[in-house]
Amino acid sequence: MTGPFGMVLASTFERMMAVYEGRDGRGVVFQPRIKHWFEVNSAAGTLPDKYQGMYLDEVYRDLDVAPREVWVPGTRGSAGYLALKIEEGDDIEVWSRGYRASSPEGEPQDLVFTEYRTPKGSISQLERVTEHGASVYNVDYFLKDLKDVEVMKYILQERRYLWDERRYEWGKKRFGDTIPLRVNLQRSPLMWLFVGLMGFQRAVTMIWRHPKEMEELLAMQEADFIKMLEVCRGKPITELHFGDNMHQDMCSPPYFKKYMMPFYKRVLPRVKEMGMYSTAHWDGFVGQLLPLVGETGLNGLECVTPLPQGDVTIEQMNEGMKGMFLRDGIPAVMMCPWTSLEALGDHVRKLLKLFYPRLILGISDLTPANADFERIRFVKGIVEEFNEAL
Amino acid sequence: MSTKREAVLEDVRSSLVNFDVEALHRAVLSAVESGSQVQDVINAMAEGMSIVGKKFEEGEYFVPELIMAGETMKEGVSTLKPYMKGDSTSSMGTAVITTVKGDIHDIGKNIFITLMTTAGFKVVDLGVDVSAERIVQAVKDNDASILGLSALLTTNLEQFPLIMDKLKQAGLGGKVRVIVGGATVTEDFAKQAGVDGYAKTALAGVEICKNWARQDQAKQT
Numbered sequence: 001m002t003g004p005f006g007m008v009l010a011s012t013f014e015r016m017m018a019v020y021e022g023r024d025g026r027g028v029v030f031q032p033r034i035k036h037w038f039e040v041n042s043a044a045g046t047l048p049d050k051y052q053g054m055y056l057d058e059v060y061r062d063l064d065v066a067p068r069e070v071w072v073p074g075t076r077g078s079a080g081y082l083a084l085k086i087e088e089g090d091d092i093e094v095w096s097r098g099y100r101a102s103s104p105e106g107e108p109q110d111l112v113f114t115e116y117r118t119p120k121g122s123i124s125q126l127e128r129v130t131e132h133g134a135s136v137y138n139v140d141y142f143l144k145d146l147k148d149v150e151v152m153k154y155i156l157q158e159r160r161y162l163w164d165e166r167r168y169e170w171g172k173k174r175f176g177d178t179i180p181l182r183v184n185l186q187r188s189p190l191m192w193l194f195v196g197l198m199g200f201q202r203a204v205t206m207i208w209r210h211p212k213e214m215e216e217l218l219a220m221q222e223a224d225f226i227k228m229l230e231v232c233r234g235k236p237i238t239e240l241h242f243g244d245n246m247h248q249d250m251c252s253p254p255y256f257k258k259y260m261m262p263f264y265k266r267v268l269p270r271v272k273e274m275g276m277y278s279t280a281h282w283d284g285f286v287g288q289l290l291p292l293v294g295e296t297g298l299n300g301l302e303c304v305t306p307l308p309q310g311d312v313t314i315e316q317m318n319e320g321m322k323g324m325f326l327r328d329g330i331p332a333v334m335m336c337p338w339t340s341l342e343a344l345g346d347h348v349r350k351l352l353k354l355f356y357p358r359l360i361l362g363i364s365d366l367t368p369a370n371a372d373f374e375r376i377r378f379v380k381g382i383v384e385e386f387n388e389a390l
Numbered sequence: 391m392s393t394k395r396e397a398v399l400e401d402v403r404s405s406l407v408n409f410d411v412e413a414l415h416r417a418v419l420s421a422v423e424s425g426s427q428v429q430d431v432i433n434a435m436a437e438g439m440s441i442v443g444k445k446f447e448e449g450e451y452f453v454p455e456l457i458m459a460g461e462t463m464k465e466g467v468s469t470l471k472p473y474m475k476g477d478s479t480s481s482m483g484t485a486v487i488t489t490v491k492g493d494i495h496d497i498g499k500n501i502f503i504t505l506m507t508t509a510g511f512k513v514v515d516l517g518v519d520v521s522a523e524r525i526v527q528a529v530k531d532n533d534a535s536i537l538g539l540s541a542l543l544t545t546n547l548e549q550f551p552l553i554m555d556k557l558k559q560a561g562l563g564g565k566v567r568v569i570v571g572g573a574t575v576t577e578d579f580a581k582q583a584g585v586d587g588y589a590k591t592a593l594a595g596v597e598i599c600k601n602w603a604r605q606d607q608a609k610q611t
Contacts, residue, residue: 103519249498252453285573309574333544
């Protein structure tokens, strides 16, 4: 790749590798998440004319920014292409059905009921599909009481993971030369319990009232996590990503010290030994947790959200993340038309100044469906100016 | 009040602050048996919740502790229920609190509710993803003095001005004070939406509501 006067420019791939390795990559990569914006506006029929009929890859190419596709374990609503497959135990049946029902408002809503039938009993969850079908959220969780916890432990014990070579090859063909391969793993056990299995308030109450049983479950979740991790061993993966959705109001500092820190300390040396880099998704309020993150051994954090959307300044982020790299950093709300372009520009320049070379710039957490999409180009322009000045 | 009765009420307070359900159960029964009025026991639990709220403000307790305190209090009220007659009223007024239509995020809303309850408000929790029409109806039905609206997604912020319009149409404009919060809500956006208050955190929101309640009380006296 050459620039003016035959100057050799680093590729996106090389620049990202430099971020992982802590080197100066001679330029910042801008890698915004736009999949949600694209899917909602596609479904609503509100995509700008020029993007009508395009695939997401083509929109990324048109913007000339780094694609953000990842290879993930794969659940409904996940982004990217799947390199890991889940295989449930032989005596476990998974049943799922979608249906339409009335909401309390009287409007129709699309729901997905999923049930696991096992020799230890059954568990079920109910999810609601969001308005434009781009995502789902839990209306009811799998784990409601200790009986369900026992069923879940059995499911986790019997579950295994496989590397999906065909899907990986296909993803590699599309993105492998552009961005280093990253695999999204499950959330860390505590956050998985809160967000995916039991719901926050019930989980807090259960941990308080039934500590022994819940700690056994968390240990089983960790064992399951290790199974997933081990499938990645020896594969051409650069980054392993923990989709934690960290937020201090859910994972308070005492919880972080009791559950998260020991987990990271047990698991991350294994990631390092596998020759991979580790990152976690911290997209909530994190001011009380940032002072602790340095001890975890994580190489980078994704989606840390500064003010006015999050609870920390860019300077506090920089201070708390010493030695780590940041992916993202632009609060999503700054992409909306009611915030000033000037504020967005100042914010991006400050991020570049404070975090370069340990920065992959992006939006925390993603481009909102009602964003002023041309702001992606505006940010790209600032990044280009910055890179040219290096 | 006798020393013994006061000591038992202190047990009620401290067992709530320590999330000790068994001890609270015993203390509540003991308080009633030793002649305390039901309202005194409720007040002691409310004082315990107030101490929990203070510890939260000071960074000693966090959201999980608020949840545990709320659960402990529920158990205490349940123990007390056979002795209760009628409904207890709140001097701070009634607040209807909800996450707006299209949004299902509820952690911030629930923290706000816990702290509002701790501060002495009667709270009507409408849940998440609630339409403007249902919100306005709930304000009317409960004669609420405060309406708390939460939204996390930028796409749902447009519900704020819509709800303000519906309140006006229902003749409630100026009668109920509206406070908004949620990570993507900015002060500027709140101003544009025409609401009465904006808070970055649940704690800040409760302080605003307490000031409003004090102003209302001062007007009435």
